Amino acid sequence: MLALREWQQGFTAAVLDGAEDAFARHIRVRHFSSERRLQVYRNNSRISLTSALEAVYLVVRRLVGEGFFRYAAAEYIHRHPSRAGDLHLFGDAFAAFLASFEPVAELTYLPDVARLEWNYHQVFHAARHAPLDRQALMAIPPERQGELRFRLHPAARLLVSPFPILRIWQNNPQDGVDEELIDLAEGGVNLLIFRDEELDIRFQPLGDGDFALLHACAEGCAFAAACEQAMTAQADFDLPTRFSHWVAQGVVTAFDLPDPSFPIADRGEPT
Amino acid sequence: MHAKSVPSRLGPRSIPVRAGIGLRAEHYDAVLETRPPVGWLEVHSENYFGAGGKPLAVLEQVRAHYPLSLHGVGLSLGSTDPLDASHLAKLKQLIRRFEPALVSEHLSWGSVGGRFLNDLLPLPYTEEALQHLIMRVSQVQDVLDRQILIENISSYLEYADSSLTEWDFLAQLAQRAGCGVLLDVNNIYVSACNHGFDPHVYLRAIPHHVVQEIHLAGFTVNRFEDGEILIDTHNQPVHPAVWALYRQAIQHLGPIPTLIEWDSDLPELAVLVGEAQQADAILEDGHARAA
Numbered sequence: 001m002l003a004l005r006e007w008q009q010g011f012t013a014a015v016l017d018g019a020e021d022a023f024a025r026h027i028r029v030r031h032f033s034s035e036r037r038l039q040v041y042r043n044n045s046r047i048s049l050t051s052a053l054e055a056v057y058l059v060v061r062r063l064v065g066e067g068f069f070r071y072a073a074a075e076y077i078h079r080h081p082s083r084a085g086d087l088h089l090f091g092d093a094f095a096a097f098l099a100s101f102e103p104v105a106e107l108t109y110l111p112d113v114a115r116l117e118w119n120y121h122q123v124f125h126a127a128r129h130a131p132l133d134r135q136a137l138m139a140i141p142p143e144r145q146g147e148l149r150f151r152l153h154p155a156a157r158l159l160v161s162p163f164p165i166l167r168i169w170q171n172n173p174q175d176g177v178d179e180e181l182i183d184l185a186e187g188g189v190n191l192l193i194f195r196d197e198e199l200d201i202r203f204q205p206l207g208d209g210d211f212a213l214l215h216a217c218a219e220g221c222a223f224a225a226a227c228e229q230a231m232t233a234q235a236d237f238d239l240p241t242r243f244s245h246w247v248a249q250g251v252v253t254a255f256d257l258p259d260p261s262f263p264i265a266d267r268g269e270p271t
Numbered sequence: 272m273h274a275k276s277v278p279s280r281l282g283p284r285s286i287p288v289r290a291g292i293g294l295r296a297e298h299y300d301a302v303l304e305t306r307p308p309v310g311w312l313e314v315h316s317e318n319y320f321g322a323g324g325k326p327l328a329v330l331e332q333v334r335a336h337y338p339l340s341l342h343g344v345g346l347s348l349g350s351t352d353p354l355d356a357s358h359l360a361k362l363k364q365l366i367r368r369f370e371p372a373l374v375s376e377h378l379s380w381g382s383v384g385g386r387f388l389n390d391l392l393p394l395p396y397t398e399e400a401l402q403h404l405i406m407r408v409s410q411v412q413d414v415l416d417r418q419i420l421i422e423n424i425s426s427y428l429e430y431a432d433s434s435l436t437e438w439d440f441l442a443q444l445a446q447r448a449g450c451g452v453l454l455d456v457n458n459i460y461v462s463a464c465n466h467g468f469d470p471h472v473y474l475r476a477i478p479h480h481v482v483q484e485i486h487l488a489g490f491t492v493n494r495f496e497d498g499e500i501l502i503d504t505h506n507q508p509v510h511p512a513v514w515a516l517y518r519q520a521i522q523h524l525g526p527i528p529t530l531i532e533w534d535s536d537l538p539e540l541a542v543l544v545g546e547a548q549q550a551d552a553i554l555e556d557g558h559a560r561a562a
Contacts, residue, residue, distance in 0.1 A: 004395070085381060125322060126324060
């Protein structure tokens with residue numbers, strides 16, 4: 001008799017790596033062969049993981065078709081085995097996988113569509129966060145404001161693509177028949193993905209100034225540097241108005257000063 | 272004058288001895304809008320492991336109206352890898368927030384060496400595996416600071432190494448680890464067909480006092496030229512043979528809170544509610560007999 005651990009490794013090798021012969025003697029043969037019985041588990045595992053990918057990558061699936069998606073998923077599962085019991089954590093490397101997956105090399109935009117869908121998935125499940133503490137912000141002496149490091153809401157993500165991925169995403173509703181042809185040459189998009197107060201996910205294409213500002217905040221830049229980057233990106237950028245807008249929208253939610261005498265103004269989750 | 276009970280923000284805390292239904296995202300709106308007349312709801316714990324967003328907000332709303340059971344599918348309880356501390360921490364946080372009446376996991380494993388199959392895999396029923404499970408259930412109960420229920424799974428193979436029957440294994444686990452049992456009557460039926468044992472022997476071997484919940488679901492038949500294998504797919508109505516076995520289970524155990532599970536190819540909510548009403552009728556008979 002095998003020790004339990006060795007035995008679990010043998011089962012896994014039989015199901016995932018095809019090492020059936022070594023494990024077959026541990027299976028009681030009654031009516032059906034051990035191969036057919038192990039095949040049930042192979043199918044179950046594949047279906048479980050493929051369904052998890054399908055739940056996140058709906059548009060990628062529609063773009064490549066159901067059959068091809070399953071083929072790609074099987075290859076992905078093989079190359080990036082699941083590492084957690086919580087299936088919501090599975091599929092994080094799918095965009096990178098597609099970028100190197102030869103059969104879809106010509107679909108240059110596909111990895112970015114996958115990136116958009118993974119971001120959507122993360123934003124959907126991200127933590128809640130209270131709005132920015134304006135009073136705490138008012139208390140910062142004006143001469144220190146340039147040092148402030150603002151933070152984005154946990155349910156806000158930025159994404160850049162040289163392809164019109166938002167239009168591709170929007171033209172692929174699951175139940176629709178909207179088959180408008182999108183010209184890839186129409187250009188890329190700077191995208192903000194965030195969750196609104198109704199917990200619905202919103203996509204917003206950003207101008208160069210907005211994107212540079214929010215991106216610098218997300219990267220942990222000091223406010224002075226973030227402003228400079230925004231103005232460099234877009235000379236006519238109306239910085240005060242736009243910054244207030246992102247605070248009001250709940251996209252900019254917290255800040256700190258790299259100075260122990262000022263506490264971090266981060267209200268965390270709303271009560 | 273009757274004392275008026277003040278409903279807590281979370282709603283009722285104990286599971287009534289009635290039928291409940293599994294709640295899936297496809298039915299969120301219908302459940303919130305129509306508040307179906309079912310006794311309680313059960314959800315898969317992992318579907319609420321996110322830090323925020325719609326699933327948790329919906330669960331908060333339904334929790335105000337229904338008692339809740341949390342059913343885990345991903346802990347890999349029987350694995351010989353260390354327990355996933357972050358998985359358990361998320362479960363514990365969920366329990367704190369929603370105060371479920373019942374928390375359950377499976378008599379199975381799903382990973383080894385950090386590789387996950389994300390399936391409910393059968394254990395060999397040996398003394399070594401039993402010792403391991405007793406330790407693991409105790410660990411989980413210690414971390415969560417509460418009793419958990421362990422559910423029997425459907426299986427598609429048996430091990431030559433097993434020295435105990437599944438029912439003896441489960442009964443001993445409950446006795447020695449102090450956990451409860453979630454008896455899945457459909458899984459007993461599926462495994463009985465797949466392995467050729469008498470499901471009534473299984474039922475009779477499980478002591479009344481440990482069973483706190485029953486599951487009912489539908490299965491799929493994979494037909495081959497030389498026979499068939501039943502697969503526990505949760506995408507069908509409960510099979511008539513499983514209803515018959517359930518009736519016998521209630522006669523043997525007395526009335527037990529019973530869940531209708533339906534996890535893929537979901538029908539209209541009304542279909543699940545109809546199945547729950549069928550279970551309620553059988554529970555009523557059980558109550559009448561007990562009275």
